[in-house]
Amino acid sequence: EISPQTRLRSATFVAPRARDAQQLAMSMHTTQEWAQSAQYNVHQAQAAHRKAMDQQDRSSRACGEVVSDNMGMYGELHSSLEHKVKTSQRLLDKLQHRAQSVENSLQHTRQTLMKLEDALVAKDAPLTLCTWRMEQRERRPLKEQVRDGVEVCLEVEKATLIDAQRKLKEFIKKTKATIHTLESKLDELRHDIQQKTQALSVDELCIRTTSRSLETVADRNAYMAARSGTPTSRNLPPSSHARRRTQGAQAARHEVSAHESARNEVVRQQEALRLNQSAVHREEAAKELRDEAQKLIQRTQRSAEEATMKSD
Numbered sequence: 001e002i003s004p005q006t007r008l009r010s011a012t013f014v015a016p017r018a019r020d021a022q023q024l025a026m027s028m029h030t031t032q033e034w035a036q037s038a039q040y041n042v043h044q045a046q047a048a049h050r051k052a053m054d055q056q057d058r059s060s061r062a063c064g065e066v067v068s069d070n071m072g073m074y075g076e077l078h079s080s081l082e083h084k085v086k087t088s089q090r091l092l093d094k095l096q097h098r099a100q101s102v103e104n105s106l107q108h109t110r111q112t113l114m115k116l117e118d119a120l121v122a123k124d125a126p127l128t129l130c131t132w133r134m135e136q137r138e139r140r141p142l143k144e145q146v147r148d149g150v151e152v153c154l155e156v157e158k159a160t161l162i163d164a165q166r167k168l169k170e171f172i173k174k175t176k177a178t179i180h181t182l183e184s185k186l187d188e189l190r191h192d193i194q195q196k197t198q199a200l201s202v203d204e205l206c207i208r209t210t211s212r213s214l215e216t217v218a219d220r221n222a223y224m225a226a227r228s229g230t231p232t233s234r235n236l237p238p239s240s241h242a243r244r245r246t247q248g249a250q251a252a253r254h255e256v257s258a259h260e261s262a263r264n265e266v267v268r269q270q271e272a273l274r275l276n277q278s279a280v281h282r283e284e285a286a287k288e289l290r291d292e293a294q295k296l297i298q299r300t301q302r303s304a305e306e307a308t309m310k311s312d
Contacts, residue, residue, distance in 0.1 A: 074210060081207045084265065088200045091272045092193060098279045099189040105283045106182045112290045113175045119297045120168040126308055127161040130154055133311070150311065157307035164300035171293050178286050185282050192275055 134154050 078207065078210050080261075081203055081210060085200065085203050085207060087265070087269065088196055088203065091269065092196050092200065094276055095189055095193050095196070095272060098276050099186060099193060102182055102186045102189060102279050102283060105286050106179065106186060109175060109179050109182060109286050109290060112293050113172065113179065115297060116168055116172045116175060116293055119300065120165060120172065123161050123165050123168070123300070123304060126304060127158065127165070130158045130161065130308075130311065134158065153307070153311040157304075157311045160303050160307040164304055167296060168300060171289075171296055174289060175293060178289050181282055182286060185279050188275065189279060192272065196272070 134151075137151065137154070
């Protein structure tokens with residue numbers, strides 16, 4: 001028989017071997033699970049990596065589209081500003097030339113006014129002399145107070161001088177009104193020139209800042225492209241339906257704004273041309289008035305001299 005001590009020692013020896021086998025089985029089971037878990041994690045990481053790469057491609061494409069749109073808008077803005085600046089300079093040159101012409105016409109009209117006033121004053125002395133002669137002849141004896149040829153000539157001379165003064169006064173009034181019209185038109189031209197000069201300076205400043213911004217955006221885009229490298233090409237949709245719809249709405253608003261801006265620019269140019277043409281008409285009317293005034297001065301001077309010669 002086996003003693004109890006021997007049995008105890010045998011049981012004590014067998015127990016560690018059973019525990020080792022159990023631990024070995026558990027360790028092998030845990031390793032398989034670990035391998036499966038690791039493989040699953042690898043697959044998950046690969047899927048996440050593919051999604052990240054896809055998202056990176058979409059982001060790169062979206063960034064490229066935004067940069068392209070931005071550069072296009074900068075180019076369109078720069079071109080529009082350059083065209084407007086050239087148009088404004090052309091309008092300014094035309095208006096400044098017209099303002100100078102109106103100022104010259106105004107000076108000539110003022111000189112004509114002075115000539116008319118001098119001609120009017122020049123009729124005072126002959127009229128005073130003619131009136132004095134007629135008064136002296138009224139002092140003749142009653143038998144001598146007959147309406148002879150001298151009396152008729154004096155009456156004709158007086159009527160001629162009075163009629164000349166009346167016509168000269170009418171032309172002086174017209175000339176003053178013309179001078180007032182030219183002054184108003186000149187003020188209008190100068191005001192418009194001042195506004196367009198200020199607007200031109202603002203547009204030129206915008207061109208300079210737009211050029212600097214365009215260069216900055218281009219340099220930044222080149223730096224980012226060099227830093228990130230060329231994006232991988234994948235078969236991705238160019239844009240989603242929502243993006244296309246957003247772009248369509250933005251394009252529609254941009255088209256409406258561009259149409260309104262073009263219409264406002266046309267109105268601005270038409271107003272400047274109308275102002276220039278209106279000034280041309282005022283100058284032409286003033287020139288006609290000056291020519292008529294010069295003819296009137298010569299005609300009244302000649303008729304007054306002829307009447308005076310007959311009375312003398």
